[in-house]
Amino acid sequence: MVIHKKIVILGAGPTGLAAGYELSRSKNQVVIIERNKKVGGLSRTEECNGNFFDIGGHRFLTKEKRVLDLWKNILKDDFLERPRLSRIYYNKKFFNYPLKIKNVLKNLGLLNSFLVIFSFLKAKIKKQKEDNFEAWVTNRFGKRLFKIFFKSYTEKLWGIGTKELSSDWARQRIQGLSLFKAIKDALFRKGKEKTLIKKFYYPKYGSGQMYEKMAEKIKENQGEILLNSYVQKINYQDNKIKNIVIKNKGETREISGDNFISTLPINKLILKLSPQPPKEIIKAAQALKFRSFIIVTLTIDKKDLFPDNWIYIHDRNLKTIRIQNFNNWSPDLVKDKNKTVLGVEYVCWENDDFWNKSNKELINLAKEELGAINITKKASQKLGSSWLEEIKAGKVIKAKDAYPVYTPKFKDDLKVILDYLENFKNLQTVGRSGAFCYNNMDDSILSGLNSAHNII
Ligand SMILES: Cc1cc2nc3c(=O)[nH]c(=O)nc-3n(C[C@H](O)[C@H](O)[C@H](O)COP(=O)(O)OP(=O)(O)OC[C@H]3O[C@@H](n4cnc5c(N)ncnc54)[C@H](O)[C@@H]3O)c2cc1C
Structure with a gap:
């Protein structure tokens, strides 16, 4: 079967939906193709026994009025303002975040705190060339602080050494999301850090509620969303995308269009093009890598386990990077208010041994790691010693292509690909994975909005 639509959007995550929303509002004929059974992409909300959880909690924060107005318009009273509390677990201790000087000194100890300041001053005098993550951070925080707080967390997250990671990631993220700057600020009293924002917006029923509502609006505007539809192939001729081939419930269909917006991972987009692009383009696509993400949710038959929305786990002996407490994101996420829904988060490579672990193995590991963290010691006082056995339901969600890996060479590979894609006049590749950003x-x-405006 062949369908013709004016605009074909690949992927129904926030980017694809925003593009579809804007285009359908201005009476353009759109179809959105999504491989999952629900919309929202990495920002969707999943369900287990009547409880809701995100693929990692998703805070709604923006400086863009356009985006904030859009969010508020879509969800109205269901767009809540929520308090934020998060801490960092390191070396069997909890560091308040934002950092409190007394808490830092107490946790690090006087000698360690003195050594941190000494190493910070040393780094200020002896600067390194900032061509990798480790050098960038060390220049700003000193070697000791880097080792204490950055090294193990970053290596767990990215799966590569901190010298193999581009300083671009530090530039983009650390400035705005830094425990370390917070420590520095706490220690050296250097003004306010922008990520110390203590409130954020959040939909009553989880991040995905926003995108499900957006999808409803697109359908009201006569837009079409095809779920369970996997983009297999993208056919082109004379520098124009002609059509895509999708697989929906075992049936293959062809969809042609005038304009195409892709939010698929850019490396996978290249590999789906037919005829195959030149060898150097394929090589560049194969060099770009994404980290995958796994969340294990566990329902515990107790309430008020701990007050944080999430806790970063910087301990190198634990594989988890973060623990979410979804009750504290929005009370409406949890059906029974006497229970707590936790999310234990892991990062790995698609198809490595960790990725291929069975759900049972992952649930057992998550339980074990919760048991190893002090917070559960506190919890066990409340819960009784058998609290781990009280963990009832568990659900595992695996997400591919979650984090674009900024190796020192990624910009060169990306440029090769983007220069090549420039030739296609009716294709835009946007969004997190689509722009490898x-x-x-x-x-x-x-x-997504900008790609829609380019077409309009
Ligand atoms: C753990 C985690 C926590 C995060 N926390 C936050 C946060 O607190 N705040 C925040 O603002 N952002 C957060 N983000 C970032 C946020 O998730 C992304 O910015 C956003 O989801 C990107 O939207 P997108 O539409 O570009 O991509 P995606 O959400 O990745 O959507 C792409 C869509 O394309 C579909 N697709 C892929 N391949 C195919 C195919 N072959 N055929 C059909 N469909 C396909 C996918 O299924 C997906 O639905 C977080 C991300 C992660 C991984």
Whole structure:
């Protein structure tokens, strides 16, 4: 079967939906193709026994009025302002975040705190060339602080050494999301850090509620969304995308269009093009890598386990990078208010041994790691010693292509690909994976809106 639509959007995450919303509002004929059974992409909300959880909690923060107005318009009273509390677990201790000087000194100890300041001053005098993550951070925080707080967390997240990671990631993220700057600020009293924002917006029923509502609006505007539809192939001729081939419930269909917006991972987009692009383009696409993400949610038969929305786990002996407490994101995420829904988060490579672990193995590991963290010691006082056995339901969600890996060479490979894609006059590749950019939802939405405006 062949369908013709004016505009074909690949992927129903925030970017694809924002583009579809804007285009359908201005009476353009759109179809959105999504491989999952629900919309929202990495920002969707999943369900387990009547409880809701995100693929990692998703805060709604933006400086863009356009995006904030859009969010508020879509969800109205269901767009809540929520308090934020998060801490860092390191060396069997919890560091308040934002950092409190007394808490830092107490946790690090006087000698360690003195050594941190000494190493910070040393780094200020003896600067390194900032061509990798480790050098960038060390220059700003000193070697000791780097080792204490950056090294193990970053290596767990990215799966490569901190010298193999581009300083671009530090530039983009650390400035705005830094425990380390917070420590520095706390120690050296250097003004306010922008990520110490203590409130954020959040939909009553999870991040995905926003995108499900957006999808409803697109359908009201006569837009079409095809779920469970996997883009297999993208056919082109004379520098124009002609059509895509999708697989929907075992059936293959062809969809042609005048304009195409892709939010698929850019490396996978290249590999789907037919005829195959030149060898050097394929090589560049194969060099770009994404980290995958796994969340294990566990329902515990107790309430008020701990007050944080999430806790970063910087301990190198634990594989988890973060623990979410979804009750504290929005009470409406949890069906029974006497229970707590936790999310234990892991990062790995697609198809490595960790990725291929069974759900049972992952649930057992998550339980074990919760048991190893002090917070559960506190919890166990409340819960009784058998609290781990009280963990009832567990659900595992695996997400591919979650984090674009900024190796020192990624910009060269990306440039090769983008230069090549420039030739296609009716194709835009946007969004987090589409632009290979560590975007938050607001940046992703903006790129979707902009791609729509380019067409309009
Ligand atoms: C763990 C984690 C926590 C995060 N926390 C926050 C946060 O707190 N705040 C924030 O603002 N942002 C956060 N983000 C970022 C946010 O998730 C992204 O910015 C956003 O989801 C990107 O939207 P997108 O539409 O560009 O891509 P995606 O959300 O990745 O959507 C792309 C869509 O394309 C679909 N697709 C892929 N391949 C195919 C195919 N072959 N055929 C059909 N469909 C396909 C996918 O299924 C997906 O639905 C977080 C990300 C992660 C991984």
